[in-house]
Amino acid sequence: VFNISCAGCGATRMFKSILKLDIYQAFRYNPLMFILTILGFIYFIVNIILYIKGKKLIKLSFKFIFIIIIILLIYMFLRNLPGFEYLLPTKIN
Numbered sequence: 001v002f003n004i005s006c007a008g009c010g011a012t013r014m015f016k017s018i019l020k021l022d023i024y025q026a027f028r029y030n031p032l033m034f035i036l037t038i039l040g041f042i043y044f045i046v047n048i049i050l051y052i053k054g055k056k057l058i059k060l061s062f063k064f065i066f067i068i069i070i071i072l073l074i075y076m077f078l079r080n081l082p083g084f085e086y087l088l089p090t091k092i093n
Contacts, residue, residue: 036068
């Protein structure tokens with residue numbers, strides 16, 4: 001409707017590329033979501049290990065989540081500015 005790319009544009013294609021093990025293409029579709037996915041996966045694995053060991057799980061603070069939201073908003077703003085076209089979803093041949 002507004003002809004702008006949101007912070008999540010390309011995320012579905014990114015996940016499809018990850019499933020095909022095409023990591024470079026996945027990164028080109030949405031670099032920020034790619035990095036956040038890796039960090040989320042690491043967080044998940046660490047919490048599973050802590051749970052198995054019977055230790056206290058790592059909880060995400062409100063401050064951390066707020067910072068991630070701010071980063072996503074800045075990313076969305078930047079990818080719609082002239083000169084930052086490399087942040088847009090890109091298909092590599």
